[in-house]
Amino acid sequence: MNRIEKAFKNKKAFIAFITGGDPDIETTEKLILEMAESGVDLIEIGVPFSDPVAEGPVIQGADERALRAGCTVDKLFDMIARVRGKTDIPLLFMSYINPVFVYGKEKFMQRCAESGVDGIIVPDLPFEEKGELSGECGKYKIAQISLIAPTSGERAEMIAKESEGFIYCVSSLGVTGVRGEIGTDITGMTARIRRVSDTPCAVGFGISTPEQAKEMAAVSDGVIIGSAIVKIIAEHGRDCMEPVKKFVREIKAALV
Amino acid sequence: MENRKGRFGQFGGQYVAETLMNNIHELEKAYLHYKDNPEFKAELRSLLQNYAGRPSLLYFAGKMTADLKGAKIYFKREDLNHTGSHKINNVLGQVLLAKKMGKTRVIAETGAGQHGVATATAAALMGLECEIFMGREDTERQALNVFRMELLGAKVHPVTSGTMTLKDAVNETMREWVSRIDDTHYVLGSVMGPHPFPTIVRDFQKIIGEEVRAQIQEAEGKLPDAVVACIGGGSNAIGVFYEFINDENVRLIGCEAAGKGVETSENAATMTLGTVGIFHGMKSLFCQDEYGQIAPVYSISAGLDYPGIGPEHAHLAEIKRAEYVAVTDGEAVGAFEYLSRTEGIIPAIESAHAVAYVRKLAPTMSKEQVIVVNLSGRGDKDVASIARYKGLNIIEK
Numbered sequence: 102m103n104r105i106e107k108a109f110k111n112k113k114a115f116i117a118f119i120t121g122g123d124p125d126i127e128t129t130e131k132l133i134l135e136m137a138e139s140g141v142d143l144i145e146i147g148v149p150f151s152d153p154v155a156e157g158p159v160i161q162g163a164d165e166r167a168l169r170a171g172c173t174v175d176k177l178f179d180m181i182a183r184v185r186g187k188t189d190i191p192l193l194f195m196s197y198i199n200p201v202f203v204y205g206k207e208k209f210m211q212r213c214a215e216s217g218v219d220g221i222i223v224p225d226l227p228f229e230e231k232g233e234l235s236g237e238c239g240k241y242k243i244a245q246i247s248l249i250a251p252t253s254g255e256r257a258e259m260i261a262k263e264s265e266g267f268i269y270c271v272s273s274l275g276v277t278g279v280r281g282e283i284g285t286d287i288t289g290m291t292a293r294i295r296r297v298s299d300t301p302c303a304v305g306f307g308i309s310t311p312e313q314a315k316e317m318a319a320v321s322d323g324v325i326i327g328s329a330i331v332k333i334i335a336e337h338g339r340d341c342m343e344p345v346k347k348f349v350r351e352i353k354a355a356l357v
Numbered sequence: 358m359e360n361r362k363g364r365f366g367q368f369g370g371q372y373v374a375e376t377l378m379n380n381i382h383e384l385e386k387a388y389l390h391y392k393d394n395p396e397f398k399a400e401l402r403s404l405l406q407n408y409a410g411r412p413s414l415l416y417f418a419g420k421m422t423a424d425l426k427g428a429k430i431y432f433k434r435e436d437l438n439h440t441g442s443h444k445i446n447n448v449l450g451q452v453l454l455a456k457k458m459g460k461t462r463v464i465a466e467t468g469a470g471q472h473g474v475a476t477a478t479a480a481a482l483m484g485l486e487c488e489i490f491m492g493r494e495d496t497e498r499q500a501l502n503v504f505r506m507e508l509l510g511a512k513v514h515p516v517t518s519g520t521m522t523l524k525d526a527v528n529e530t531m532r533e534w535v536s537r538i539d540d541t542h543y544v545l546g547s548v549m550g551p552h553p554f555p556t557i558v559r560d561f562q563k564i565i566g567e568e569v570r571a572q573i574q575e576a577e578g579k580l581p582d583a584v585v586a587c588i589g590g591g592s593n594a595i596g597v598f599y600e601f602i603n604d605e606n607v608r609l610i611g612c613e614a615a616g617k618g619v620e621t622s623e624n625a626a627t628m629t630l631g632t633v634g635i636f637h638g639m640k641s642l643f644c645q646d647e648y649g650q651i652a653p654v655y656s657i658s659a660g661l662d663y664p665g666i667g668p669e670h671a672h673l674a675e676i677k678r679a680e681y682v683a684v685t686d687g688e689a690v691g692a693f694e695y696l697s698r699t700e701g702i703i704p705a706i707e708s709a710h711a712v713a714y715v716r717k718l719a720p721t722m723s724k725e726q727v728i729v730v731n732l733s734g735r736g737d738k739d740v741a742s743i744a745r746y747k748g749l750n751i752i753e754k
Contacts, residue, residue, distance in 0.1 A: 154637075225374060249375065252379050252380065274536050274537070276532050
C-alpha cells in the first residue's frame with residue numbers, strides 16, 4: 102500500500118494545503134511536521150506561481166509572499182527531501198502546469214520521486230490535456246490527481262475511470278477561498294464517480310469550519326482545507342505554528 | 358493552420374480548469390454550428406457593414422511613400438471602424454454568438470481599453486449585461502476609455518492583483534468566468550487563450566485580409582510584397598495575415614513592443630525573448646524566468662503590454678512563415694508623430710509600432726513594391742499619454 106492509499110484507509114482523510122515558502126521555506130518545513138503530528142493525513146504543498154488563476158485572494162497573497170521571499174521549486178525539493186527523513190505523511194504538489202513544463206517535465210518528476218513527493222495536482226491540466234504529464238508521472242510513479250467540478254456532468258465518469266491516488270471533488274464554482282455555504286450536490290457527484298471507480302473522493306474549495314468538514318466528510322472520503330489555514334499563516338507569519346495546530350486539531354476532531 | 362484539435366503545430370490546446378471544460382466544448386459546438394449558418398452570417402455581415410462601417414478603406418499613403426523613397430505604402434484603415442479599432446470585428450461576432458447561445462451577460466479583459474469599449478458597445482447594441490476587467494495601471498493610463506465604457510452601460514472593475522496590467526486583467530476575467538458560467542460568455546479580445554478562442558477570434562478578424570486582397574488587386578493589380586501589423590496577443594496581425602499565408606511571396610511581418618529596448622528588462626518582446634510555456638489556457642511563447650514564473654512586461658502601449666502571444670503566431674514563427682521584429686517606445690512615439698504630420702492620421706500607439714518598422718523597411722524596397730500596413734486603431738485615446746511621454750501637461754480644466 103502506498104502512502105496516499107494509507108491516508109484514506111479506515112478513516113476520513115484530512116488533507117491540508119499550504120503554499121510552499123509562505124512566509125519562508127523553514128516555516129513550511131516546520132508546518133509539515135507539526136501538521137503531520139496534529140492529525141493531518143495528507144499535505145498538499147502549493148508551488149507558488151506568479152499568476153495563480155484558480156486561486157482566490159487568500160492563496161494569491163500566499164503565492165506573492167512566497168515568491169517575494171525567494172521560494173523556488175528547487176528549494177521546495179530540497180526541503181521535502183529533508184522532511185522525508187522525519188515523516189511518512191503523503192506529500193503532494195499543487196502546481197500550475199507552467200512551472201512544471203518550464204522546469205522540464207522529466208526532471209520535475211524525477212526530483213519528485215527522489216525527494217519523496219507522492220503525487221501532483223495540476224488545476225489547469227484538464228482530462229483532455231493530461232497526456233502532457235502522464236508519461237513522466239507514470240515513469241516516476243507520481244500520482245496524477247484529477248479534479249471533478251460541479252459543472253463536470255457526464256465528464257465525471259470519464260475522469261474517474263482514469264483517476265489515480267484520489268479524486269479532488271471541487272465543491273463550488275469559482276476560485277479557492279472560504280465560503281459560508283456549499284450548495285453543490287456532493288452526494289450526487291460521488292455516486293456518479295462510484296459507478297465507475299473505487300478511487301477515494303476528497304472534497305475541497307470553500308471548507309473552513311469543523312461543521313463543514315464533518316458535513317462534507319459524511320458524503321465523501323475526505324476533506325481538503327487550504328485557504329482557512331493559509332489565512333492563519335498570513336495573520337501570524339512565522340509564529341503561526343500554535344494557531345495552525347489548534348485549527349487542525351479542531352478539524353481532525355470533527356472527522357473522527 | 359490547425360492540425361489536431363485546437364493545435365497550431367505544437368502550440369495551442371485547452372489548458373483550463375475542469376470547471377470550464379463543458380462550457381468551452383459548448384462554445385466550440387455553437388461556433389461550429391453558427392459559423393456556416395446562413396442566417397448568422399447574414400446578420401453578422403449586416404452588422405459589420407451597417408454598424409461597424411466595413412469594408413474599411415485601403416488608403417494609399419502618397420506623402421509617406423514619397424518621403425521614404427521606397428516601396429508604395431498602403432494603410433488598411435481599421436482605425437475608421439466604429440469604436441476606432443479592429444476590435445469591433447471580433448466583438449460583433451462573439452457577442453452575436455453569445456446571444457444565440459442564450460447568454461445574457463458578457464465579460465471581457467481590456468488593456469488599452471479598445472477591446473473593452475468595443476465589447477461594451479456591442480453589449481449595449483444587443484442588450485446584454487457587460488462587465489470589463491482592466492488593470493488598475495491601465496485604468497489610469499486610459500482614464501477616458503474607462504468613462505467611455507461606463508457611458509456605454511458597462512461596469513468596469515480595476516484589477517489590483519499582480520502587475521495590474523493586461524495579463525492580470527485576463528487572470529481576473531478568467532476567475533470571474535469560472536465563478537459564473539451559466540449566463541456568461543467571456544469575450545476574449547485576442548487570438549489567445551484556450552481552444553476554441555484563437556480560432557474563433559481569427560475567423561472573425563480574417564475579414565481584414567480578405568478585404569485587403571480585393572482592394573490591393575484593384576489598386577495595384579497584384580498582391581502586396583509585405584504585410585505589416587503590430588502584435589500584442591496578435592488579433593489584428595492574424596486578421597490581416599491569414600488570407601496571405603499560402604501566398605509565399607507575401608512577407609508577413611509582426612511588430613512587437615520592445616518597450617525601453619530588448620536589452621533592458623522593460624519590454625514586452627515575447628517573440629524575440631520568449632520561451633515555450635503553458636499559460637492562459639494555451640501552449641505558446643511567453644516572457645518568463647527559468648522557473649516558469651511569468652515576467653512583468655512593459656510597453657508604452659497598454660494594448661501590447663502582454664507577456665504572451667497567440668499560438669498561431671508562435672507556429673508561424675516556428676515554421677518561418679512570418680517574421681517578427683521588436684519596436685521601442687521611442688520609435689513608436691516617433692512614428693505616432695510622423696504619421697500625424699505626414700498624412701494627417703493619428704494612429705493608435707499600438708499601430709504606430711507597425712508604422713515605425715515600415716519607416717525602416719520601405720526605403721530598403723524598390724518603388725514597384727507594395728507594403729500594406731494594418732492601421733489597427735486610431736490614436737485619440739493616446740493623445741494624453743503621448744503628451745506625458747514628452748513631458749507636457751495638457752490636462753483640461
